[in-house]
Structure formats: C-alpha cells, structure tokens
Amino acid sequence: MRKWIIFLTVGICIANITTAQINNYFPDTWKTQPESPRLTSDAPYTVVDNKLVADFNVSAQDKAEGCYQYKIAYKAIRINSQAGADSLHQLVLNFEPNDELRSMRVRAINQQGEITNLESKVRTVRLPGNRRAVVIQDLSLPVGTMVEYEIVVRYLYNTSGSEFLQTGLEAEHVDFRLTGPKNYTFRIQTTPGVPAIKDSTSGELQFHSISLNKVPAFISSDLFYTLPNLKRVDYAVVQAIEKKDTLKATWQQYGEENYIPYVAVSPQEFKKLERELQRLTFLARPMAPAQRIYLLEQYIKSNFTLVFPDETGATQDISWILSNKKADETGMIRLLNASYYLMNIPTQILFTGSRDSIPVTPEIPLRGVAKNVLLYFPTLNQALAPTEMLTRFPCYPSKWSGITALRCRDTLVGSQSKVLTDFITTPVVPYSFSNVTLEASLSDVQNPVWQVTQSFGGYPSSNIKTAFTKAGDVQETRNSLLNSLLPFQAGERRASNVAIENEVFTPYTLEKPVVLKSSLATPALVKTSPQEIRLRIGDLLGGTIPTETDIPTNNYPIQISFPYYQEKRINITVPSGFKLANSGNWNATIDDPALSYRIKCDQNGQQLTIFIIEWYKQNDLSGNSKLKFKAVQEKIRQIQKLEMVLMK
Structure with missing residues (x-):
C-alpha cells in the first residue's frame, strides 16, 4: 500500500500565543467535546474543516522584532476508509525560513468522541534552504478517526502573504480571515473560482473573509504546475498609518x-x-x-x-x-x-x-x-x-x-x-538553441549493431553538464548517466565504444553541443525469416519515456520545461530484395504555430531512411495547441510499440 503523506505549506506568523488561537476568530472550532463527523465519500480522507487566519494586530514588541502579522492554521482531517487508515502514516507541515512556530496542538478523535493527544508524536526536521518541517509520525489510526491540528506562527519581515484554499484532498469547509487595524489599507486578490470577499469593521478593526464549501480535490498532472493553479488568496498591506507616520509598501x-x-x-x-x-x-x-x-x-x-x-x-x-x-x-x-x-x-x-x-x-x-x-x-x-x-x-x-x-x-x-x-x-531561450539530434546507422540487419551519434545543445546540454559536474570522477555515477542517455531500453542493448565529449562546463559556450557516440548491439530486437524481417526500433524513434496523453482539462495549459528542437535520422541498409511493407505507419505530419512533428520514411533501393523533426516554440501550450500536442503524444506512443516490417 502506498504510504500517503499529507503536506501543508505554511507561510504564516503569530504573536501572543496564549490568546492567538483559532477559537478567537472562529468560536467553537477546537471543541472541548468534539465528535468525528460521519461522511460519505469515496476518498481515503476528507478535510472536514480548514480555517486560515492572517492577523495584523501585532504587539509593539513583536513589531519591533520584525513581525508584522500572526497566522493561524487549523485543519481537521477525517479518515474515511481502511485504505486511508493503512496509508496515512504521517503528516508533514512545511515552514518557510521566515516562519517562527510559536505553538501547536494536535489530537485524534475517534468515532465515540474519545480524544487522544498526539503531541508526543511531533518531531521537527531540518530541510535544505534554511527551512524546517514539523512531522506528526507513527499515526496508525482507525477508520472514522478525525485528526485535528492548530499551528500558531509569527511571520517575520513581510507585510504580505498567500493562502491556498484548495489542496489534493477534498474539503467540506474552508474559511479565510484577514484582520487588521482600520488605519491599514490592504490589497487582496483571489484566483478564479474563489467566492467574493466579504468586508466588515468592528470598532478599530477591519475584517476580510472568504468562505467555501465542498471544495474538490485538485487533480494534478505531469503536464502542468499544480501550485499556481490552486484556489488561492493573495494579500498585502499597501499603506499603514501609525500615529503621525504613513508607511507604504509598493513594488517600487x-x-x-x-x-x-x-x-x-x-x-x-x-x-x-x-x-x-x-x-x-x-x-x-x-x-x-x-x-x-x-x-x-x-x-x-x-x-x-x-x-x-x-x-x-x-x-x-x-x-x-x-x-x-x-x-x-x-x-x-x-x-x-x-x-x-x-x-x-x-x-x-x-x-x-x-x-x-x-x-x-x-x-x-x-x-x-x-x-x-x-x-x-x-x-x-x-x-x-x-x-x-x-x-x-x-x-x-x-x-x-x-x-x-x-x-x-x-x-x-x-x-x-x-x-x-x-x-x-523573463526571457525565454529560443527553441532552436535547445537542440537535440540523433543519427543512427545500421549496415547489417542480420548482425544488428547500430552506430549512433547524439548531440545536445542549450538546456539539454546544460542539464547534462550539471549532472556530470556533480558526478565528478565517480565512474559508477558517470556510467549511470551515460546509460540514461543512450537510446533503447537498457536490457535490450549491449553498448560498446561509448564516448562523450564536452560533458562538463568549459570555456566553450552552450552552443557547442555535448556529443555522445556509441555502438549498440540489439539482437533481441530483430526477428528474421526467409521472407520477412521485423525490426523493433520504436525506442530509437520514440524514446523510452512513457508518453502522457491525459491532456489538462479546463483552461489549464500544457507546460513544458523549455522550448526545444529535436531531429532524428535513421539509416538502414536493407538486404537485397526486401522492401518496407508498412511504410504508411512511418509517415505523419502534425503542425501548429506553437509546435510541429513530422516523420518521413523513404526507401531507395537498399537504403532506408527515416527522418523526424519535432519542435515546441513556447513554454505553455493552450487552446488548439493542446489538441495538437495530444496528437503528437499519441503518434509517439504508437511508434514506441511499432515494428518495422521488411518483406521480400
């Protein structure tokens, strides 16, 4: 069973911890006698309640120490099924460098309303980049249990912030509240699909609230970035009047x-x-x-x-x-x-x-x-x-x-x-700069040893040089990197005469490509008979990475790492008297202003040539370009499974 880890990214801050608790903003949330709700859901877990507070009513001492806002996050998660119980082993709460944790409460409530304090299971972990995480570990909780936690944080050196109102778990209720003195001016904006902000005042305080019900789990994809597309609220102080002083916060x-x-x-x-x-x-x-x-x-x-x-x-x-x-x-x-x-x-x-x-x-x-x-x-x-x-x-x-x-x-x-x-x-490097080429020649089908030359420029070159620079002189790591760059599945080829040039950063610019040459024996990929020869070259033409054809729905774009250009040329010497039987499978044209994929196959006597050009001009693909991208992925997937059939 896959071990699920539920992440909460926290960007928050709180002051006087004896009073800064969720019940001060949403009364009767952390109840003395709570009950685990009975929900009907197919999901392993459900967020029963999620409440987020940003409070700019900070004490003079905290303000002097660089804290301009306190934040509180409360979340209640119910385990709905045995699959959820088996896979929920820990909760990981990530903090940013400017977050200063002041207090935390965490407990479990079973279906009978019995409370178990889980604070003994909390650990702090150091992360790269001067960041920390709080881990609630070894949960092992039964079906129907609700886990509740509340964190109070001081948020240092920042008069702005963002809160995610949607996660990878479905949520019954989500509330956000921003509060501050009346002499503060806030700018608040939300992403599409978030309800309108409700503004109110009480005495010398102002309040800005958002409430959502039945928030669906966000379905992530390998084809676009998740965080920018989650429902979210952003806020910032743009002016604060403190006695006789007027402070402004602007991009300038x-x-x-x-x-x-x-x-x-x-x-x-x-x-x-x-x-x-x-x-x-x-x-x-x-x-x-x-x-x-x-x-x-x-x-x-x-x-x-x-x-x-x-x-x-x-x-x-x-x-x-x-x-x-x-x-x-x-x-x-x-x-x-x-x-x-x-x-x-x-x-x-x-x-x-x-x-x-x-x-x-x-x-x-x-x-x-x-x-x-x-x-x-x-x-x-x-x-x-x-x-x-x-x-x-x-x-x-x-x-x-x-x-x-x-x-x-x-x-x-x-x-x-x-x-x-x-x-x-920010500038985007032209697609033609990040070029990848492959030329593979096979002179004897009966003794299939491919002579392969690959070159990588631009971003592919940069990525390869980064990897080899990190590898240093560790031959095992270098061999692993070389193995990942060579075409065909590792178990279906025997490599020899492998040589790579320009694989680390040198005075030569990135326009000078990384060049990889190899001889690849692939006897298992050839089937011969007197009248027919079958060659499996799908991995050579289509690559070994599985294609992704579940195109993002709605208005989500397809987001590739960088624009690039790819060219492949395959030269095969065919035995005398043999001709390619399924040539139609090796010809296609898919064009769009943002991308293109073309494959062309020609046989001239005993010389068979396949030529592929594939390019993507933009980081993000939307509209009709998404459909064209899907067509390209489907064609590549077809080629990966395809055999070349030579008939006498």
Missing part, C-alpha cells in the same frame, strides 16, 4: 531596497576588481558580447565558491571575495554585476518567482514571491542566474523563464541617481 519600494545593495560598489572595490579583470587574458580577445558574458560567468563560477553569509559582511565585499575566492549570494551578485559594468556590458536586475509557485503580480506587492534574482542584459534580451552555480548563460533555471519579473535599473535625474522599476517577462 521593494525594488529600491533590494537593488541598491547589489549595485552600490565602493571605489576601492572597483579598483581591485579592475585589476583582477585585467589579468584575465581571454577577455582581451575580440569577441561577441554574448561570448564575453559566458566566459566571465564561467570563470567566476569555476573559481569562486558560494558560501553562507558571514556575520561581518565580508562575504559580500568584493575586495575580500577576490582575495578569498568565496562569496555569499549577495556577494556573488555584486561581483558579477560590477564585472559586467567594467566590461561595458549594460545590466539590469530582475526579481522573479518560479513557474511552479505563486507568480509575481504587478497589482499586489507579494514581497516573498520575488526571491529569484537574474542579471538581465537588455541589449540581448537574455539573462543569467548569478547565484545558480551550475547554470551558464543564456540558460538559467527554466522554471524562472517566461514569467513576470520586477525589473530594476538606475538612471540620472539631474545629479541624483534614481531607481526605475517596471515589469517585464
């Missing part, structure tokens, strides 16, 4: 606060950096700006180490960084940006999110969303990720491409430098 303010530390460089730092760049002889050669950008990034990321910030701030100082060959993330951004400035290559800074998370939205300043930094080159409309040590220009994490970003640059107004901000779409 966010840009100024974050941009200036990256671009403000002292004369001493510039002087030392200028001397360092003069030592780099490769920069003295005449070359295109794109190549200069790549070579400088390659040099710095190959010779400098990314470290955690030092308490003294030394890891952000360019002079110290150049002497010690180490920098934290801020230092790495400053070093690269200042270097391109001295090389007379204009840069701007983009703050963006990720395609698999909450997007940056111009209408509402969600400060915690725009956490990914790009150096943008406006004259080229390309970018690089300064703190991602295993990416190279013009490729940066593909999940950051094609989405909204806050752009920051400076300009002179009179004698003063001003920060200008606006919103642009």
Whole structure:
C-alpha cells in the first residue's frame, strides 16, 4: 500500500500565543467535546474543516522584532476508509525560513468522541534552504478517526502573504480571515473560482473573509504546475498609518531596497576588481558580447565558491571575495554585476518567482514571491542566474523563464541617481538553441549493431553538464548517466565504444553541443525469416519515456520545461530484395504555430531512411495547441510499440 503523506505549506506568523488561537476568530472550532463527523465519500480522507487566519494586530514588541502579522492554521482531517487508515502514516507541515512556530496542538478523535493527544508524536526536521518541517509520525489510526491540528506562527519581515484554499484532498469547509487595524489599507486578490470577499469593521478593526464549501480535490498532472493553479488568496498591506507616520509598501519600494545593495560598489572595490579583470587574458580577445558574458560567468563560477553569509559582511565585499575566492549570494551578485559594468556590458536586475509557485503580480506587492534574482542584459534580451552555480548563460533555471519579473535599473535625474522599476517577462531561450539530434546507422540487419551519434545543445546540454559536474570522477555515477542517455531500453542493448565529449562546463559556450557516440548491439530486437524481417526500433524513434496523453482539462495549459528542437535520422541498409511493407505507419505530419512533428520514411533501393523533426516554440501550450500536442503524444506512443516490417 502506498504510504500517503499529507503536506501543508505554511507561510504564516503569530504573536501572543496564549490568546492567538483559532477559537478567537472562529468560536467553537477546537471543541472541548468534539465528535468525528460521519461522511460519505469515496476518498481515503476528507478535510472536514480548514480555517486560515492572517492577523495584523501585532504587539509593539513583536513589531519591533520584525513581525508584522500572526497566522493561524487549523485543519481537521477525517479518515474515511481502511485504505486511508493503512496509508496515512504521517503528516508533514512545511515552514518557510521566515516562519517562527510559536505553538501547536494536535489530537485524534475517534468515532465515540474519545480524544487522544498526539503531541508526543511531533518531531521537527531540518530541510535544505534554511527551512524546517514539523512531522506528526507513527499515526496508525482507525477508520472514522478525525485528526485535528492548530499551528500558531509569527511571520517575520513581510507585510504580505498567500493562502491556498484548495489542496489534493477534498474539503467540506474552508474559511479565510484577514484582520487588521482600520488605519491599514490592504490589497487582496483571489484566483478564479474563489467566492467574493466579504468586508466588515468592528470598532478599530477591519475584517476580510472568504468562505467555501465542498471544495474538490485538485487533480494534478505531469503536464502542468499544480501550485499556481490552486484556489488561492493573495494579500498585502499597501499603506499603514501609525500615529503621525504613513508607511507604504509598493513594488517600487521593494525594488529600491533590494537593488541598491547589489549595485552600490565602493571605489576601492572597483579598483581591485579592475585589476583582477585585467589579468584575465581571454577577455582581451575580440569577441561577441554574448561570448564575453559566458566566459566571465564561467570563470567566476569555476573559481569562486558560494558560501553562507558571514556575520561581518565580508562575504559580500568584493575586495575580500577576490582575495578569498568565496562569496555569499549577495556577494556573488555584486561581483558579477560590477564585472559586467567594467566590461561595458549594460545590466539590469530582475526579481522573479518560479513557474511552479505563486507568480509575481504587478497589482499586489507579494514581497516573498520575488526571491529569484537574474542579471538581465537588455541589449540581448537574455539573462543569467548569478547565484545558480551550475547554470551558464543564456540558460538559467527554466522554471524562472517566461514569467513576470520586477525589473530594476538606475538612471540620472539631474545629479541624483534614481531607481526605475517596471515589469517585464523573463526571457525565454529560443527553441532552436535547445537542440537535440540523433543519427543512427545500421549496415547489417542480420548482425544488428547500430552506430549512433547524439548531440545536445542549450538546456539539454546544460542539464547534462550539471549532472556530470556533480558526478565528478565517480565512474559508477558517470556510467549511470551515460546509460540514461543512450537510446533503447537498457536490457535490450549491449553498448560498446561509448564516448562523450564536452560533458562538463568549459570555456566553450552552450552552443557547442555535448556529443555522445556509441555502438549498440540489439539482437533481441530483430526477428528474421526467409521472407520477412521485423525490426523493433520504436525506442530509437520514440524514446523510452512513457508518453502522457491525459491532456489538462479546463483552461489549464500544457507546460513544458523549455522550448526545444529535436531531429532524428535513421539509416538502414536493407538486404537485397526486401522492401518496407508498412511504410504508411512511418509517415505523419502534425503542425501548429506553437509546435510541429513530422516523420518521413523513404526507401531507395537498399537504403532506408527515416527522418523526424519535432519542435515546441513556447513554454505553455493552450487552446488548439493542446489538441495538437495530444496528437503528437499519441503518434509517439504508437511508434514506441511499432515494428518495422521488411518483406521480400
């Protein structure tokens, strides 16, 4: 039985913990004598109740410590079936770095109303990226049990937030409430399908509430990102009047606060950096700006180490960084940006999110969303990720491409430098740059040994180089990577003469492909008789990855990792007197402005050639392009199962 883990991603914060409990906002929620409701549902579990609170009525002490809001999350989950009981082993509650857990209650209520305290089963786990999770483990609860938990958190250094109102579990009731002083101005927006917000006031407080009933479980897909498509509410303080002070929170303010530390460089730092760049002889050669950008990034990321910030701030100082060959993330951004400035290559800074998370939205300043930094080159409309040590220009994490970003640059107004901000779409590398080719030749059908040459450029090249860089000199890992790149299923081929070139990052740009050559013996894929020869080459033409034909419903787009171009050419020497019998299966054309798939088969005497071109111009495919994508997937799936039949 699959072990289910129910995740709750928490972005929240709370103050005085003795009073900040869910019953203060929704009375009679955490009941003294609760009952497990009797529900009729085919789902293994049901969220009986989910209540979320963001409270901006924080104490003066908490505000002085950087807490601007408290958050409370309450959830009650009922186990509906034996399958649910068998598979629910733990609950995992994920916290963001700025979340400070102040209290937690968790209990189980059986069908007779008996309460079991589960706090002894709670553990805290450290996660990468300075994040934590609370795990409620070893549950082993019977059918009909309801698990209740409440968490209270202080949310630090942020006047905005988001709450998901939908998860992978169906929910009977979901409530959200935002409360704050009347002298605060909030901006709130919801995703499609969320009911209208109800606004009210009481005394010096304001309230904004959303209530949903019978929220269906969200059905995820491998073809699109789940989190951005969940029902959600986003909110932010845009103005707060505190006595005689008026505080405003805008994207312009966010840009100024974050941009200036990256671009403000002292004369001493510039002087030392200028001397360092003069030592780099490769920069003295005449070359295109794109190549200069790549070579400088390659040099710095190959010779400098990314470290955690030092308490003294030394890891952000360019002079110290150049002497010690180490920098934290801020230092790495400053070093690269200042270097391109001295090389007379204009840069701007983009703050963006990720395609698999909450997007940056111009209408509402969600400060915690725009956490990914790009150096943008406006004259080229390309970018690089300064703190991602295993990416190279013009490729940066593909999940950051094609989405909204806050752009920051400076300009002179009179004698003063001003920060200008606006919103642009992060650049998408052209599909033709990320090219994959395969040429396979078979000269003797009776002794099937394929001579194969594969090449990978752009993002595929970057991904391969990242994997081999991580593998280092560990031969077992390198062999595993090579095995994953070769065509045909591993058990149906015997590889020899395997050689790979340019598989790690070097001074050669990503336009120079990774090249993989091999000889592949596939005797099990050939069946011969005096009058007929059958070749199973579906894995060679269609790949070994199962195709996905369950196209997202409604308005959800198909989202691919990055646009790309793929070309395959198969050359087979056919025995004299044999001719391809099922040629119709090896010819097809599927065209759309956003994608194309073409396969063509020709036989000229004993030479049989199959040629495939497949490309996708966009990250997201919608409308008629989704139907064309499905047609391509169906054709590839057909080819994967197809045999080539040669008749005498």
